[in-house]
Amino acid sequence: MDTGFIGKKSSAAGGWGALKSCGKQLLKSGTPLSGARTLLKANQPDGFDCPGCAWGDPAHGSSFEFCENGVKAVAWESTEKRATPELFAANTVTELRKLTDYELERHGRLTHPMRYDAATDKYVAVDWADAFAEIGSILKGLDSPDRAEFYTSGRASNEAAYLYQLFVRLYGTNNFPDCSNMCHEASGVGLRQSIGVGKGTVLLEDFEEADAIFVIGQNPGTNHPRMLGDLRRAAIRGAKIVVFNPIRERGLERFTDPQDKLEMLRGGATDIASDYLQPRLGGDMAAVRGMAKVVFAAEDAAIAAGLPSVLDHAFLAEHSFGLAEYRAAVDATDWAQIEDQSGLSRQQIESAAQIYMRADRVICTWAMGVTQHVHSVVTIREISNFMLLRGNIGKPGAGLCPVRGHSNVQGDRTVGINEKPPVAFLDALEKHFGVAMPRHEGHNVLAAIGAMLDGSSEVFIGLGGNFARATPDSPIVEQAMRRMKLTVNIATKPNHSHLMPGAVSYVLPCLGRTEMDINAAGVSQLISVEDSMSMVHGSAGINRPASPLLMSEVAIVAGIAEATVGNGVVNWSDLAQDNDRIRDHIEATIPGFENYNVRLRKARGFHLRNAAAHREWNTTNGKATFSTVALPAETVHQRASKGGGNFALQTFRSHDQYNTTVYGLDDRYRGVYGERQVIFIHPADLEAMNAAAGDRIDVVTESTDGIDRVAENFRFVPYDIPRGSIAGYYPELNVLVPLGSAGDESDTPTSKSVMVSFRKRQAA
Known part of the structure; x- marks a missing residue:
């Protein structure tokens, strides 16, 4: 019903x-x-x-x-509800697995460390010391450290993440599957190739000076709503905001600031986007290539007419490499290909390019609508190309701005969570700690799942997150998890990853961000995080812990480390009691963290210097480098449009969720209430299929690997989306995303590029 x-x-x-x-x-x-x-x-x-x-x-x-x-x-974390041992005593894991993500996490905060008892199919409370001892014993018993996977969620603090990577490297592996692998990996890869650093180049203050802001493949109204305040202020002062997004998202159209009393009382709103373009799924690179084509044509016309140049030739001559080759690639791309691949008209693209050329200072910002395609890295290179043409990198009010998801996903990578660690970082660790570090490349998320499936990995430890629900091919990942000799999940609430136990399985409850971490000396501990603008700032909880048995993530990592590698190199207990000491080690091994403990305690913290923002290019040729790659031969949308009733699917969040955490069942910005199993589709596509709004269908992945992937019992919702493109919520639709489909160079699951068809549901 x-x-x-x-x-x-x-x-x-x-x-x-x-x-x-x-x-x-x-x-x-x-x-x-x-x-x-x-x-x-x-x-x-x-x-x-x-x-x-x-x-x-x-x-x-x-x-x-x-x-x-x-x-x-905050409300989700500070709830008064508790997932106590009594909950697990009353319910088997099999029974709990039947709950939705929303229902499971509504049980509240975990209060006790728990161990899975296979005989009763239940979790039972255990002592921390016993948990650490068994985990350490199993890790020490593996015939190779590379047979263990150490996952990290972007919620972990800099201190917990640094301690985690130090422990794992002392243990002997670089197996760091990380949430970055599933979201902004393409941004890091593409930006490093282009400008020499895998981070954005802007500060928040740059949004106050930009003349134009290009927003590509992101929905700030749901995913990072505070951004809407900055876009609103930019729109009010006259900055043009150009949106490229397949879906019409309310937050990018109009925004009422709850802090503006007059706007609230009058029932008014501020228009955000000056131009809203809806490319087909996978068509962003073609759209940006089209704008570059317009810029080059305008440059030629200006020269012919004796007018000032459109390009910033002084910047390009001093700071860039490969302009002529890029120009040749753009000239070789015809408008027919650009229009077909992007789904936009030449006139729409020319209009957007005119806004770019009239602006002296331009910011380009993007998120996972860009990064979760096969060709994401070259798309980000194309965005960088476009911004270089008029010198829009490395000056106030301009720059590149990938917007990360979780609160410290960028900081985790900065402090060493990386399966491909830079040589300089390993050298610094070895010099500081006086021991050798593993040098071979470790596993990212997809490689870790593959190793878990083929038996070459036997242990999974998750520092936060909900690995099994965040990853693609959900049933296959569940098989992988249940094959493990040991699974350990460090978490604040129960989630579905905990219900896929290995032979030995632990759920270890940790403090939340809002809770006080008081050490043995009675001192409240401070942690730090890094935001999307490379600002590092402190965070100190103010609430009493949900349970007296909770430990901080730092203390849990230290406990596992001490039981596994001992205290010969690092005194883990000392570090667990004083985060300042961990920050001293970060300062000694990672550039940019000089005087860490002092600067962290200043209001708003400090900025990690970004070389590219100062027009210093740490690339192989010492300059910002143009990419000359041709457009993809074919996007998922183009493949799907060849007939046979196929569609291009993207997964995204509801307004009532954050990543895999579901806060409620409403999505009021899209007009959906009390339900999550929906497919957003163009009304004309419904009509062409002789279907109607509300019809129930199964969604089937169209792939050639022989695996039957089906998401059952979804309902059609007519929506303003390009014909041939559809959308729906994850994690429910992750079952449709094949593990074998990953981004070139990034190895990121292609959750925005899934070709699917529909199957009518049989009458009950």
């Missing part, structure tokens, strides 16, 4: 709907008053960093620097 329904979409993002949602979430947590007090310390110098997105904090931050999804994240 259907419980959900399709209703009216919000007229604008934010506004009264956001405030009502905040109140609803606080009431749902069971602690509305304490939750409200907690929020006043979110993203504040003397408070905690929001455990949600990685959008930057303003230097002039207000006491209300949080957003609707930040409220959801």
Whole structure:
């Protein structure tokens, strides 16, 4: 029986709907008053960093620097509900596995370390010391350290992540499957090739100076709502905001700032996008190539007419390499290919390019709508090419801005969570700690899953996250998890990864970001994180722990490390009691962290210097380098359009979720309420199939590997999306994403490029 329904979409993002949602979430947590007090310390110098997105904090931050999804994240973590041993005593793992992600996590915070008992199919409480001892014993018993996988979620602090990588490398492997592998890996790879650093080049203040902002493949209204405030302020002062996104997203159209009293009282809203273009799935590179073609044509016309150049020739001559070759590649790309692949008209692309050429300072920002395709790396190279043409990298109000997801996914990579560690970093570790570090390349996420499936890996340890639900090919990953000799999940709440136990399985409960971490000396511990703008700032919890048995992530990592590698090189207990000591080690081994402990305690922290932002290019030729790659021979949309009833699918978040965490069942910006098993599709595509809104279907992956991938019982929702493209929520649709389909050079699952068809459901 259907419980959900399709209703009216919000007229604008934010506004009264956001405030009502905040109140609803606080009431749902069971602690509305304490939750409200907690929020006043979110993203504040003397408070905690929001455990949600990685959008930057303003230097002039207000006491209300949080957003609707930040409220959801805080309420989710600070709930009064508890997942105690009694819950697991009353329910087998098999029974708990029947719950949805939403239902499972609503049981609340984990309170005790738990070990799986295969005889009863239940988790039972254990002592921390016993847990560490058995985990260490199994790790020491493997015939090679490379037979263990050490996953990291972007929620982990710099201190926990650094300690984790140090432990694992002392153990002897570089197997670091990381959430970066599934989201912005293409950004890191592409930007390193282009500008010499795998991070964005802008500061939050640059959004106050930009004349134009290009937003490609992202939905800030749901994924990083505080960004809407910066886009709104830019729009109000006259900056042009050009959006490339297949889906019409309310937050990129109109936004009502809940902090603007007049706008709220008048029921008004601010228009965000000056131009909203809807490319077909996978068509972003063609769209950007088309804009570059317009820029070169304008340059030729200007020269012929004796007018000032359109290109920034001084910048290009001093700072770039390969312009002539790139120009040749652009000239060789005809408009017919650009229009067919992008799904946009030449006139639309020319209009967007005119905005670019009229602007002196341009920011280009993107997210996973760009990074989860086969050709994502070359798309990011193309974005960089485009920005180089007029010198829009390395000057105020301009630059490249990949927007990360989880709050410290960028920081984790900075402090060493990398299956391909830089040689300089390993050299620094060896010099500082006086021991050799493993030099061979480790496993990323897809390689780790492959090793778990073929038996070459026997242990999985997850520092946060929900690995089994975040990864593609869900049933296959479950098989891999259950084959393990040992699985360990460090978490705040129960999730489905915990319900896929290996022969020995532990769930170890940790402190949340909002909770105080008091060491043995009675001192409250400070952690640090790095946002998308490379700002490093402190975070200190203010709430009492959900259980007296909770340990910090740092302490849990130290406990496992001491039981596994001993204290010969590092005194793990000492580090677990004092995060300042961990930061001393970071300072000694990673450039940019000089005087770490002092600078961290200043309001808003400090900025990690970005060489490319200063027009210093750490590339092989010492300059920003143009890519000359041709457009893809064919995108997923073009393949799907050849007939046979196929469609190009992208997965994305509902407004009531963050990554795999589902806060509720509504998506009011898209008009969906009480349901998640929906497929957004163009009305004309429904009509062509003789289908109607609300029809139930199964979604089937079209692949050649012989695996039958089916997502059952989904409902059609008519939506403003290009014909031939469809969309729906993950993790429910991850079952359709093949492990064998990954981005070139990035090895990222292609969750925005899945070719599918529909199968009618049989009458019950």
